[in-house]
Amino acid sequence: MSTEAKAPPSNILTMARDTFLYELDYLLHPLQKLKGFNRFRYMVILPFLTVYHMAYLLILGLLSIMDLILSPIQRALGTTRMAYFFILPNMLVFGIFVLLPMVLNFYIGFTSGQSIRVENRDWVGTQNLERLMDCENFTDPNTCREDFFWNGVRNTVFFVSIQVASMVILALFTAISLNGKILFRGFFRSVFFYPVLLSPVVVALIWKWMLDAESGIINYFLVQLGFDRVNFLIDRNWARFWVIVVSDWAQMGFYTLILLAGLQSIPASLYEAAEMDGANAVSKFRYVTLPLLVPTMTVVLVLALIRAVQVFDQVFVLTGGGPGTATFYIVQYIYRNGFGITPAQYGLASAASLLLASVLLLLTLGQLWLARRNDTV
Amino acid sequence: MKIRTLIVVTLLLVLALSAMGPARAQDVELRILWYNDGIEGQIMRDMLDRYQEANPGVSVVLDEVAFADIHNILQTAVEGGDAPDIARITQIPRFRDYYLDITPYVADPAYWENSFSPFAQASMRKGPDDTGIYGLLNQFTVSAPYINVTLFEQAGVEPLGEGATWEEWVAAAEEVQSVTGVPYAVAIDRSAHRLAGPMISMGAVFFNEDGSMTIDNEGFRAAVNMLIDWHERGITPPDVWVGSGDQYVAARDYFVNGELVMYMAGSWLINGLVNDIGDTFDWAAVPNPTGPGGSTGMPGGAGMVALAGTDHPEEVGKLMDWLAQPEQMTEWFARTLFLPSHLALVESGVEWTGNDPANPPDPKAVAALDVFTTEIGKLAEEAYRLQYSPLIDAFNINARDRIGQVLAGELTLDEAIARIQEAVDEAFAALQQ
Structure with a gap:
């Protein structure tokens, strides 16, 4: 050998x-x-x-x-600086496709005009931001100069509150169910995760067909059960309801998976100890599961919040923002002004995106702060 | 030594000739930014091939892009200093700062002036004092209603003709709807352009002497109130105007599926209706309903514009001049089945041949084309003024979306009018700067 x-x-x-x-x-x-x-x-x-x-x-x-x-x-x-040399290619890609557009967007937010070339645009200072904030009564978008923007803000706040809360609760109970010893557990885990793999456009089109007043399957069953047909996407309240349902359905699997991982990290010995102390299922959930799931819940909550604030593509295909402006959100306002109308209002679109970026930044900082706090607890 | 010299000289000659050959054939290459609605690109290519044969040394390339992208692509190109020589577009006033005046290169500028709509020419010019020739409007469109003739026959209702009002047409369509049981009597695309025809027919006069617009007028209110009434009575599909957010939506599918008696759209749909409806039912285009403002639809269409960034202005001018001549215009409209923009052809009519001599155009299409050609002569001056005004985009987008909000119950008509007025005033003020 x-x-x-x-x-x-x-x-x-x-x-x-x-x-x-x-x-x-x-x-x-x-x-x-x-x-x-x-x-x-x-x-x-x-x-x-x-x-x-x-x-x-x-x-x-x-x-x-x-x-x-x-x-x-x-x-x-020198040896130390060689690290910068090695990350240079990646930084170039990041710089050209992420950083530069961000800087340009920031600049365009303070300019006006129709040109897409920054050097041909007129510097107007904070005029675009002032225009967005020009409002007699912020709770009534019709009193605002940019009423579409404030409709978008109001709708986004409503959507984020209801969609995030409902989805996190649903994801939590789904995760708890999938964590138990149920038949076909693997199958159900896949089923709940499957919508996450679908493109938002596909999700919206599927639901649009299902919700159709004439040929939709939901209306078919309503009629079979003796109810009248409902044109769901024409009624403001129904449209808002279904936009939330569809978003919950499409995204819940992802958060369920995270919560499931959190649940599985809770030691079984704690549940055994609780049982020995005479705890029932509700008490175990209240005093064992929930407290130990708080770090995972925090991550889920913040991620869901960030995603909900950015709601656009799915809803745009499903309702176009209608009826009227019932499902018109902030990102659609940015899209509308940047690409959806002629002449485009690039300055306003950029200014609105700066405001949205500020909100997202606050949420992200909040997530980081909570994550650090959880690590130190 | 002699043989070697001979070989070297021969090789050099071959190289020189091979280098010169293609250079002569492509002395000038013109590029046209192009989109296709149907088969018109193929017809244009045929014509350009003939032009190239007659003009050795000039080659013309059609750079085809999707219609949805063409205006943004052109915007980027002209601003980046990389403009094509010619572009086929619909948003003609938008790019007028970038057009090339081809007057020095056309054989007879007076021919251009007398052969095409002065409003279309004005839409390409920079102001009232500008007399330049910048492009060729070679696809004209007119908005007007279509009806489902089979449903009228089944209901035993006689379709109305020239001189009928909107109220009379809608009453007839409702009668057909009630007898045949189809879901909807009447629909209009979710577009202010489509609604502007009825507005002007009902007496709308938008423009003031200084070129600014006043939205609050009798015709505007009457047309919007008519639309509100259709929705309240459930005779129009609500998905089109109410359920569509801030987007353009056509009611075409309802008509094609036989669910709609009367559909206000325009001439651009003819080929699509022939293909999609086939022999399922008979349909026809009918004259625009009449009102105090006349019986008008809205003009529209696409044009080929020369761009100032070209390196070959003379060749561009000559090509445009060739395309604008009566022989080419006649062939173009006859084969593409586009409505004529050439005034002499509007007057004389076009013998519609289609692109394939073995397959003559559908008789329903020919009848519709004749109706629309007649509608060109009836277009109100206010309709031309609106369509070719630099304020048209501000009006179209805002009127469409604000009326949508009225129908969704978010705004009153007064609030909507105030919002549209604000938008067109702002656009007008921007033009003055």
């Missing part, structure tokens, strides 16, 4: 080669007492070694070229 100690490997490649030979010898170990084993071993190893050496030479060549390029750079920058 060639397993005896060798000189320390000079680099990672020789270490890999030695490991390879060691593994091969280990595999062939049962055959070593056979006659002619050494010749056999040689025949087996030779092709591997040839391939290995070719790959070794290739990698070595590439590394040499890299070294030729990188060594002068490292000498110029």
Whole structure:
């Protein structure tokens, strides 16, 4: 056997080669007492070694070229700064496609005009923000200059409150059910997660068909049960209701999965101890499950809030923001002004997106603060 | 030595000739930013091929993009200094700062002036003092209603003709609806452009002497009240105007599915209706209903505009001039089944041939085209003024969405009018700066 100690490997490649030979010898170990084993071993190893050496030479060549390029750079920058050099490609992509648009958006929020070139736009200071905030009574969007924006704000606040609360509660009870010993547990876990995999546009189209007043399956059953047909997407209250239901249905699986993971991390011994103390199911939920699920719930709540504030695509396909402006949300206002109308109001759209970004920033900071607080508790 | 010299000289000659050959064939390449509604790109290509044969050294490329993107693509291109030579667009006033005046390159500027609508020409110009020629309106559209003739026959109701009012038409359509049991009597696309025809027919006069607009007028209120009445009585599909947020929605599917008696749309639907309805039922275009303001629809359409960023203004001008000549115009409208924008052809009528001589156009389509061609002559001046006004976009978007809010119960008509007025005033003020 060639397993005896060798000189320390000079680099990672020789270490890999030695490991390879060691593994091969280990595999062939049962055959070593056979006659002619050494010749056999040689025949087996030779092709591997040839391939290995070719790959070794290739990698070595590439590394040499890299070294030729990188060594002068490292000498110029120093070892510590080389890290920045390595993250440069990623930072370039991030800079061009994320950071630069953010900076441009910020600038455009303080300009006016029809041009898409920033240098051709007129600087108007805070005029766009002032226009958005020009309101006699913030609770009545009709008294605001940009009533579409304030309709969007009011609808978004309503949507976020109801949708997040209902979805988190539903996700929690679904997770608890799926955590129990039920039949076809794996199947049901997949079923609840499946809508998460669907595109929001597909979700909206499916529900649009189901809710159709003439040919929708929901109205079909209503008629079968003796009720009148309901044109769900024409009635303001029904439209708001279904937008929340569809969002809950589409997103609940994701949060259920997170909560399920949280539930599974609660030690079974705590439940056993509670049972020994005479706790019933409700008491176990109240005094064991809920307190230990608080960190996971916090994450779920903040993520759901951030996502709900950004509501747009699904609802845009389902209702177009209607009837009237009943399901018109802030992101649709931004879309409308930036891309949906002619002439486009890029300045207003950017200013509105800055306000939305501020809200999202606050929510994200809140999440970070809560996450840190949970870590220290 | 001699042989080697001969070989080298021969090789150099071959190289030089091969380099010169294609260069001569493509001395000038013109690019047209293009979209297709149907098969008109193929017809334009045929015509351009003939132009290229007659003009060696000029090649014309059609860069086809989706209609939904074409205006944004053009906006980016002209602002980025990378404009095509020519573009086919519908939002003609929007780009007028970027157009090329081809007057120096056309054989007879007076021919252009006399052959095309002065309003369409004005929509491309920078102001009342501008007399330049900037483009060719080669797809004209008119809004007017369609009716389901089969339903009228089944109900034993005689379709009305020229001179009938909206009230009379809607009453007839309701009678057909009640006899045949179809869900809806009448519908109009969710578009202020479609509603503007009835508004002007009912007496709307929007423009003041200085070019600003006044929304609050009798015709505007009458048309919107008519629409409100249709919704209150449930004779129009509510999904179109109420259930659509801030989007354009066509009521076309209701008509195609035979669920609608009368449908206010326009000439651009003819080919689609022929294809989608087939022999399921008979349909026809009918004249626009009459009111105190006349019997008018709204004009519209697409045009090919020359762009100032071109490196070949003369070739662009000559190509546009060639396309605008009567022979090409006649062929273009006859084959594409587009309504003529050429005034002489509007007067004389077009012999509709379609693109395939073996398959003549559907008789229903031909009849509808004749009705719409007649409607061109009836278009009110106010309709042209509105369509080709720089305030048209502000009016269209805001009127559509504010009327939608009225129908959804969010605004009163007075509040909606005030909001639309505010928007067009703002657009007018921006124009003055």
